Amino acid sequence: MKNISYPAPVHSPRSATLTQRSGRLLVALLLSTILVAAGLIFAPPASAATSVAIKPGSIATVPVGSTGIRDAKVTASTTLTALPKSGGGVYTSVQARAGKSGAYAAQARTYPNGTVTVSIKRLNGTGRSLTQSTISSYVTLDRKIKAGEKLTLTLEAKGTSTVTLKATAKIGTSTAREVSAKDTSGSRISAEGKGAVTFYTSKGSPSLKASVASSSYAAVKQPVTTPKPTPSAPAPAPVKPTPAPAPVKPAPAPAPVEPAPAPPANPTVPASGFPTAATTGVPAGVSLTVHEGDLVITKANTVIDGVEVRGIIDIKAPGVVIKNSRIVGGSTARSIGLVTNVNSGQPFTIQDSEIYAAKEDPAWNGLVGSNFTAVRMDIHTVVDPVRVLGNNVVVRDSWLHDNSHWEKDPLRGGTPSHDDSVQIEGGASIVLEGNRMEGATNAAVQITQNSSIAKLGSITIRDNYLQDGGCTINVGASAANNRPIVTSNVFGPERIFAGCAIVAPESSAPVLKGNIWEKGSVPITRYTIG
Numbered sequence: 001m002k003n004i005s006y007p008a009p010v011h012s013p014r015s016a017t018l019t020q021r022s023g024r025l026l027v028a029l030l031l032s033t034i035l036v037a038a039g040l041i042f043a044p045p046a047s048a049a050t051s052v053a054i055k056p057g058s059i060a061t062v063p064v065g066s067t068g069i070r071d072a073k074v075t076a077s078t079t080l081t082a083l084p085k086s087g088g089g090v091y092t093s094v095q096a097r098a099g100k101s102g103a104y105a106a107q108a109r110t111y112p113n114g115t116v117t118v119s120i121k122r123l124n125g126t127g128r129s130l131t132q133s134t135i136s137s138y139v140t141l142d143r144k145i146k147a148g149e150k151l152t153l154t155l156e157a158k159g160t161s162t163v164t165l166k167a168t169a170k171i172g173t174s175t176a177r178e179v180s181a182k183d184t185s186g187s188r189i190s191a192e193g194k195g196a197v198t199f200y201t202s203k204g205s206p207s208l209k210a211s212v213a214s215s216s217y218a219a220v221k222q223p224v225t226t227p228k229p230t231p232s233a234p235a236p237a238p239v240k241p242t243p244a245p246a247p248v249k250p251a252p253a254p255a256p257v258e259p260a261p262a263p264p265a266n267p268t269v270p271a272s273g274f275p276t277a278a279t280t281g282v283p284a285g286v287s288l289t290v291h292e293g294d295l296v297i298t299k300a301n302t303v304i305d306g307v308e309v310r311g312i313i314d315i316k317a318p319g320v321v322i323k324n325s326r327i328v329g330g331s332t333a334r335s336i337g338l339v340t341n342v343n344s345g346q347p348f349t350i351q352d353s354e355i356y357a358a359k360e361d362p363a364w365n366g367l368v369g370s371n372f373t374a375v376r377m378d379i380h381t382v383v384d385p386v387r388v389l390g391n392n393v394v395v396r397d398s399w400l401h402d403n404s405h406w407e408k409d410p411l412r413g414g415t416p417s418h419d420d421s422v423q424i425e426g427g428a429s430i431v432l433e434g435n436r437m438e439g440a441t442n443a444a445v446q447i448t449q450n451s452s453i454a455k456l457g458s459i460t461i462r463d464n465y466l467q468d469g470g471c472t473i474n475v476g477a478s479a480a481n482n483r484p485i486v487t488s489n490v491f492g493p494e495r496i497f498a499g500c501a502i503v504a505p506e507s508s509a510p511v512l513k514g515n516i517w518e519k520g521s522v523p524i525t526r527y528t529i530g
Contacts, residue, residue, distance in 0.1 A: 064076065072096050073155070073156040089110050091110075093199075116144070120167050121135065135278075277378065280352075297316060309327045338355050340368045350367065419441050421437035426455060427456065437466050443469035465489070468492075487513045493518060
């Protein structure tokens with residue numbers, strides 16, 4: 001394979017924009033966009049209620065409006081007759097500027113447990129070159145949705161050299177959550193396009209029915225500021241000569257002035273300084289060569305650069321470097337991970353790459369093993385993005401998000417999936433630093449003691465943005481006498497138990513320093529005993 005070489009690795013500078021591919025979902029999304037724009041999908045414009053069937057692994061599309069508009073706002077109120085019982089959930093999107101070059105979409109993902117997350121996407125290209133970019137942060141709606149409840153999405157797109165995007169989402173009559181983005185990339189969509197509503201559910205979900213209760217696609221105007229006319233200046237009045245001033249006594253020296261108090265701290269610590277789609281994954285402009293099937297590495301110091309692996313990477317030699325690559329799995333899922341060294345334990349490095357399951361399955365996990373360093377990774381659409389099974393692991397500056405979740409997981413006897421951003425089953429010298437972890441149902445970091453794998457040792461969790469899970473960091477009861485160091489982390493607002501940033505048994509009380517809640521910068525000085 002011409003893209004696999006053996007010299008020492010050289011780090012290439014990264015771009016400021018990440019392009020994410022999402023396999024079959026993305027092909028279907030853009031295909032539906034193109035068909036809508038070309039007038040080849042003849043579903044009626046959704047001015048009245050329109051019912052659609054959502055088949056597993058395919059897109060259902062309802063056009064909105066019939067005229068191409070550039071600066072536009074699309075709005076749709078939708079319902080699901082039932083929530084998905086398994087799989088990765090239902091993706092509901094409203095699209096603006098939909099045409100042959102792509103579309104912008106406000107995408108809501110409804111999980112089997114009713115959690116709804118929203119983000120803004122950009123779709124570009126066709127066929128094998130089809131790409132989807134996440135160009136905003138993710139927000140989670142304030143409450144869970146129920147079957148038959150109305151989900152209202154809006155997306156406004158304005159501008160050309162800079163495309164300004166604003167999306168809102170709400171359940172029923174609750175308060176809407178907002179997410180925004182600005183797109184100045186070379187892939188931005190500046191042309192006019194049509195509107196659409198799309199539904200998608202993964203192959204792991206059953207067929208569902210949805211309804212578009214109402215929708216609209218209308219032009220919005222850029223604000224125009226008209227300068228006020230300047231009034232003519234009146235003729236100046238005659239000026240009388242000013243008498244000479246009286247002698248002035250020197251002013252006394254001013255009294256000492258107390259220094260002004262420091263301004264109050266920013267009430268909310270922004271999460272924007274942590275990894276996002278723009279700073280993780282495959283750098284923009286990197287051309288990937290497809291490798292069909294698994295890639296088993298048996299030669300020391302192999303460098304894998306610019307490869308899309310449609311299988312897994314199994315590392316069986318030391319010093320392997322993987323960079324600027326994408327690993328998406330094949331048709332048969334295996335719980336050892338999409339990138340793994342569990343069979344060898346040989347050390348490796350992976351950076352500036354993306355890992356996800358193109359075909360979701362309860363058995364797929366992301367990066368699994370020990371003795372590895374992962375930097376600027378984008379890992380999503382798997383049950384556990386990172387699973388640590390031994391010593392010497394570093395995960396830094398990476399984005400772990402959008403876990404796969406099944407309410408009835410066949411690998412867990414029909415109980416819910418136990419998805420974590422990072423699951424540590426055993427090992428020492430483990431460092432999680434500078435990451436953004438969100439989207440897991442169980443915990444962002446789960447620490448347990450699996451003595452058959454490795455004994456727990458030093459674990460450091462620092463300078464991360466952490467949210468979601470029941471409690472966001474969960475030190476299990478089996479992790480006896482291990483005290484993880486948890487310092488300088490920002491805990492976001494989303495989790496099942498609102499005030500539970502960290503839960504641990506007293507025997508494994510974490511060492512806490514400098515951790516804060518994102519909202520209000522309130523220090524976190526305690527943990528929940530569990």
